[in-house]
Amino acid sequence: MKKNNPVWHFFSSVHLALTTLIALAITSVIGTLIPQGEAPDYYYRFFGNSIASFFSGPGHNEFINKFAESATTFTRILDLDDMYSSWWYLSLLSILALNLIVCTLDRFPLTWRLIHQDNFKLHSDRIAAKQGAVHFKTSVHFDTTVKILNKHGWKGEVRREEERTIFFAQKGRWGRLGVYIVHISILVIFSGAFIGWLGGFKATVWVPELESVHTAYTQKGNFPLQLPYDIHCNYFDIKYYNNGMAKEYESSISLVQDQKELTTQMIEVNGPLKYEGTTFYQASYQPVPNSFVITFSQDVENTGKKKTITEHFIADYQQPIHWNGMSFGILRVLRFQNKVKQEKFWFKTGDADPWEGWLDNNVPTTVTVDGKVFKITVKQRFSTGLQVAKDPGVPLVYLGCLMMLAGLYMAFFMSHRRIWLLQDNTDKKKFLVLAGSASKNKIPFTDELKNLVEKIQAQTR
Amino acid sequence: MDSSTLIGISTFTSLFATLLYGINLMYNKLGRVATTITAIALLIQTTGIGLRWIESYQIGIGHAPLTNMYESIVFFAWTIILLQLLVEWHFKTRISGTLNLALATIALAWASNSGTVQTAITPLVPALQSNWLVSHVITCFIGYAAFAMTAAFGLLYLLRSKGILVDRLPELNILDELNHKTMVFGFIWLTAGIISGSVWANSAWGTYWSWDSKEVWSLITWFFYAIILHARFTRGWSGMKIATLSMAGLAVVMFTYFGVNFWLSGLHSYGAS
Numbered sequence: 001m002k003k004n005n006p007v008w009h010f011f012s013s014v015h016l017a018l019t020t021l022i023a024l025a026i027t028s029v030i031g032t033l034i035p036q037g038e039a040p041d042y043y044y045r046f047f048g049n050s051i052a053s054f055f056s057g058p059g060h061n062e063f064i065n066k067f068a069e070s071a072t073t074f075t076r077i078l079d080l081d082d083m084y085s086s087w088w089y090l091s092l093l094s095i096l097a098l099n100l101i102v103c104t105l106d107r108f109p110l111t112w113r114l115i116h117q118d119n120f121k122l123h124s125d126r127i128a129a130k131q132g133a134v135h136f137k138t139s140v141h142f143d144t145t146v147k148i149l150n151k152h153g154w155k156g157e158v159r160r161e162e163e164r165t166i167f168f169a170q171k172g173r174w175g176r177l178g179v180y181i182v183h184i185s186i187l188v189i190f191s192g193a194f195i196g197w198l199g200g201f202k203a204t205v206w207v208p209e210l211e212s213v214h215t216a217y218t219q220k221g222n223f224p225l226q227l228p229y230d231i232h233c234n235y236f237d238i239k240y241y242n243n244g245m246a247k248e249y250e251s252s253i254s255l256v257q258d259q260k261e262l263t264t265q266m267i268e269v270n271g272p273l274k275y276e277g278t279t280f281y282q283a284s285y286q287p288v289p290n291s292f293v294i295t296f297s298q299d300v301e302n303t304g305k306k307k308t309i310t311e312h313f314i315a316d317y318q319q320p321i322h323w324n325g326m327s328f329g330i331l332r333v334l335r336f337q338n339k340v341k342q343e344k345f346w347f348k349t350g351d352a353d354p355w356e357g358w359l360d361n362n363v364p365t366t367v368t369v370d371g372k373v374f375k376i377t378v379k380q381r382f383s384t385g386l387q388v389a390k391d392p393g394v395p396l397v398y399l400g401c402l403m404m405l406a407g408l409y410m411a412f413f414m415s416h417r418r419i420w421l422l423q424d425n426t427d428k429k430k431f432l433v434l435a436g437s438a439s440k441n442k443i444p445f446t447d448e449l450k451n452l453v454e455k456i457q458a459q460t461r
Numbered sequence: 462m463d464s465s466t467l468i469g470i471s472t473f474t475s476l477f478a479t480l481l482y483g484i485n486l487m488y489n490k491l492g493r494v495a496t497t498i499t500a501i502a503l504l505i506q507t508t509g510i511g512l513r514w515i516e517s518y519q520i521g522i523g524h525a526p527l528t529n530m531y532e533s534i535v536f537f538a539w540t541i542i543l544l545q546l547l548v549e550w551h552f553k554t555r556i557s558g559t560l561n562l563a564l565a566t567i568a569l570a571w572a573s574n575s576g577t578v579q580t581a582i583t584p585l586v587p588a589l590q591s592n593w594l595v596s597h598v599i600t601c602f603i604g605y606a607a608f609a610m611t612a613a614f615g616l617l618y619l620l621r622s623k624g625i626l627v628d629r630l631p632e633l634n635i636l637d638e639l640n641h642k643t644m645v646f647g648f649i650w651l652t653a654g655i656i657s658g659s660v661w662a663n664s665a666w667g668t669y670w671s672w673d674s675k676e677v678w679s680l681i682t683w684f685f686y687a688i689i690l691h692a693r694f695t696r697g698w699s700g701m702k703i704a705t706l707s708m709a710g711l712a713v714v715m716f717t718y719f720g721v722n723f724w725l726s727g728l729h730s731y732g733a734s
Contacts, residue, residue, distance in 0.1 A: 014695040018688060025684035032674040032725050084672045193670075202668060241522065241584040248587050269587035270665045281667045389667030397669060401656040408652060412645040443638070 011102040020096045027092070031083045037220075038081060040072070047071035097190055100183045111176050119168045119418060120159045124433075127420045132446040133435035140459045142167075142423045145432060148456050154419055167421040175414025176439065181407030188400035196393030201225060207233040208288050208383040210314050212256060216388045227388070229257040231280070234264070236382040237362065238285060244337055249285050251384040267386075277390055284385030290317040292330050292343065297364070297375035314381065325349065330378065334358070340380040347376070415440045419449070432456075464516055464526075465573065465580060467509030468535055472569040474502035475542065475562050482558030486629055492555050496546070499562065503542045510539060513582065522584040527598040530722065531580045534572035536598065537718070538565040540606035548610060552639060556630060560613035593661035601654030601679075605714055607647030608686075612711035614640040618704035637699050640707055648686050655679050674725040678717040685713050 010016060035046065048068035079086030128135065138145070146158060146167050156169025203216035203225045212230035217223065234252040241247045250268040254261050255275055265273040273280040294313045299306060313321050320329040332344040340361045348354040352370040359365050362379035419436040434453055438445035481495035513526040526532045545561040548554075572578050614636055621630040630636065658676070663669040670676060689706050692698040 014691065018691055018696075021684050021688045021691070025681050025688065028677050028681050028684070031672060032677050032721070036672065084677075243584065245584055246587060247584065248590065270591040272664070272667065279667050281665065283666065387667050391663075391667070391669075394663060394669065398660070401659070405649070405653060405656065408649045412649065 008102060008106070011098055012106040013099075014103075016095070016099050017103065020092060020099060024092050024096065027083075027089065030080060034075065034080050034083075036082060036084070040076070040081075043072045043075050043081060044068050047075075093190070097187060100187055104180055104183055108180055111180070114416075115173050115176055119170065119420070120157075120166055122420070124164055124422055124424065127422050127435045128433050130420075130435040130437055131442070132437075132449055133433060134449055134453045135431060135433050136453055136457065138430070138432050138456060138459075140432075140456055142421070142432070144459065145421060145456050148459065149419070149421065149452065152452060152455065154452075156419075161425075163425055165423040165425060168418070170416065170418040172414040172439075173416045175410045176416055178407045178410025178412070178414060181403050182411055183407075185400045185403035185407055188403060189397050192393035192396030192398075192400060194393065195396060196391040200391040200393065201389070202391075203388045204283070205231060205386050205388055206286075206383045207231050207251075207253075207386065208291075209233050209236050209293055209381050210312055225388075227278075229255045229262060231386065231388075232256050233384050236285060236384045238382070240339075249282065251282055251285075251386075253280060253384075253386070277392065279389050281387040281389065282384070283387040286383050286385065287340075288381045288383050291315070291381040292317070293377075293379050293381045294321070294328065294330075294345075295364075295377040295379075296323075297377075299373065315378075331356070343378045345376065345378055347374075415445070417445060419452075462512075464509045464513035467505055467512060468569065469573060471502050471506035471509060472566060472573065474498060474505055475538070475566040475569060478502055479559055479562040479566055482555060482562055485555055486559050486626065489629060495555065495558060496549060499542060499546060499558070502562075503539070503546065506535070506539050506542065510535065517582045520582065522582065524585045524590075525595050525598075526582075527594060528585055528589055529579060529583050531572050531578045533598070533602075534568050534578065537602055537605060538568040538572075540602045541565045541568075541609055544603070544606045544610055548639075548643070552642075554631065554639075556617055557610060557613040557639075560616060561610060564609055564613075588665060591661060591665060593657060593664065597654065597657040597661055600650055600657050604647045604649075604651035604654050605718060607643050607650060608707075608711055608714045610643040611640055611647060611707045614643060615704035615707035618700065619708075622701060622704075633700060637703065640704060641693065644686060644689065644707060644710075648683075648690065651679070651683060651686070655683060675717070675721045678713075678721050678725075682710075682713050682717050685710055 035042070038046075045068075048064055051067045051071075052064050075081055078088065083089055127133070140148075142165055143158075149156075149167065149169065153171075154169040156167055158165065158167045160166075202219045204219060205213055205216035207213045210233065212232040214227050214230045216225045216227060218225055232254040234254055236249070236251045238249040239247045248268055250266055250271075252264065252266050253273055254264040256262065263273070263275055267273045267280060267282045269282050272282070292315045294315045296309075296311045296313070298309050300309055301307075311323070313323070315321055315328075315330055317330055317333070320327050326347070326349040328345065328347040330343050331346055333340055334342040334344075342358045342360055344356065345359050346354050346356045347367065347369060349372065350370045355367055355369045357365075357367070359376065359378050362377060364375050364377045367374050367376055416439040417436065418438075419434065422433040422435070424431060424433075434449060434456075436445065436449050478495055478498040481491050481498055484490055485492045485495050510526055513532070514523075517523045517526065527536055541561050542565050545558055545565075548557060573580060617626075617630055618633060618636040618640060620626055621633055621636060655676075658679070659669040662671065689698075689703060689710065692706075693703060
């Protein structure tokens with residue numbers, strides 16, 4: 001019934017698989033030539049500039065504008081600015097998926113029968129006619145021969161019939177499943193991607209140091225996304241190489257819900273924070289202009305117990321801060337290659353004269369004023385750029401990847417090898433026939449058969 | 462002696478090995494010498510790469526020498542030479558030696574002398590500071606090298622079928638088989654390379670696939686070889702068609718490797734200098 005259905009036939013055909021793969025390979029190129037996800041007016045300029053580079057000189061402007069206009073319209077109609085999620089690209093992927101499903105259902109039963117078939121049922125003539133079958137006369141007893149075969153890794157069964165005695169052994173029959181595992185692995189990856197699309201999100205959030213933010217913006221469409229907790233940035237630090245390149249940057253991030261701290265962790269590029277299925281990646285950073293973080297640390301002795309009080313302040317350029325009877329602030333800043341190197345800090349407590357001095361950026365400095373010792377750190381304030389992602393489909397995608405590798409290995413490297421040893425009991429001369437078949441690597445397998453015969457013949461000498 | 466001197470010496474050693482393999486291919490002579498010189502070239506190059514690794518630590522920016530265009534080309538050449546020796550040992554044939562060593566020599570010479578490729582050891586941007594770097598680069602490059610090998614067997618097939626070197630080259634069906642075996646090998650490693658890249662991207666950026674141009678081109682390459690393999694398994698394609706396609710395949714691979722970095726923008730732009 002299935003075989004005669006033209007729709008079934010169409011979707012199970014290899015023609016369709018090849019056509020779809022070719023279509024995918026060719027169309028995929030487009031998105032690498034046309035920049036993706038830009039604003040509409042970008043494309044007008046993009047096409048204009050691209051075509052203009054071919055027609056230098058005056059007199060072509062009208063043509064160039066016309067080309068840019070129609071190319072932009074065409075891009076909009078076919079979603080070429082977001083082609084990998086366009087209706088037609090997703091349709092191609094769906095056709096591929098459908099093709100894989102129908103193809104598997106169509107061919108799998110046959111393969112399953114091949115794996116489980118009774119190989120003793122094969123007619124003697126069919127066995128003897130196998131490619132590379134070796135017919136040989138031997139005085140070695142059938143059972144001894146079987147033992148030799150066993151010794152060389154061919155473990156199987158003997159079946160004694162009236163007219164013939166037959167030994168059969170096989171290796172690597174499950175390799176025949178490899179191709180199906182590869183095909184199914186693609187479907188598994190697709191379903192992982194679908195689950196991620198359904199139940200996941202990817203968003204960006206900027207959190208200035210010592211502030212909390214709970215709205216992230218989706219990467220696609222820039223929609224606001226309310227998180228169930230506040231993201232608080234406790235600290236951000238960046239280190240540079242001697243040539244000024246960023247070496248590493250890290251943030252201390254806390255997730256806070258109803259004044260309760262859920263978790264706190266240092267994150268860096270390649271070292272994210274994971275919390276209940278949502279992951280926070282260090283993606284970017286930028287300095288907050290004219291804003292600084294001042295950290296005050298003081299050892300206090302309170303009824304014999306030593307304690308360190310640490311307090312952080314956001315300080316704007318040249319704006320004094322008053323706290324606990326003290327006043328302090330940033331007077332001037334020394335920059336080198338756009339990076340803050342030193343801050344001139346002033347600090348007054350009690351009736352003593354104010355203290356003034358240059359402090360290295362983000363280096364703790366001990367300052368003694370009015371007989372009290374303070375440890376002070378002044379640093380440029382940064383905003384940390386985080387990528388917030390949730391993708392419940394990832395485990396499935398990874399499972400699919402593992403299946404694909406395992407399946408490819410089975411499909412390419414596991415050969416289903418079968419051998420038969422046959423004795424015709426009606427024949428007085430006691431001819432033995434050793435025959436075999438391999439699903440791949442046929443040439444070495446034939447050599448292996450010949451080799452086995454030599455081992456058997458050696459017994460007679 | 463510094464690493465670039467050693468890599469320079471290995472370039473000349475590879476050139477010498479190319480010539481020896483050429484003589485071997487034409488006159489069936491000096492086969493063992495060619496293999497020995499190739500092994501020496503590999504040894505010198507391995508030392509060079511190792512030394513470069515040490516040098517990067519000495520200047521305080523220690524990382525595996527797999528992070529810019531120069532280092533990647535050197536590693537590409539290294540993988541081709543290694544694969545050539547493995548193929549020789551496994552399949553007992555030296556016929557692909559000339560083409561592979563020539564490719565390795567050209568790659569090495571271009572990397573060191575073209576001027577478009579920076580040879581200096583550069584510090585690592587934070588995104589590349591990951592344990593996935595080494596496994597991603599190695600898996601991809603074994604794939605690339607295997608596809609170069611496949612194209613070499615494809616070209617030899619074309620030569621043989623045009624009546625060139627008939628006495629020296631194996632039967633067409635054996636060349637076809639060698640082409641297929643190396644293609645299959647490359648396909649698995651390319652798959653592993655794409656997967657390791659996805660896993661890395663997911664652990665660094667939270668998305669395993671972002672349709673970046675390098676990703677798309679690696680997928681196009683994957684499609685390309687998947688098409689060839691299906692054409693062989695199910696349509697019975699072999700011989701001339703496959704040989705030609707496998708040479709075209711190398712062009713796709715090379716575009717994925719170089720072209721994307723030079724002409725297209727994207728996440729892998731750090732590999733362009």
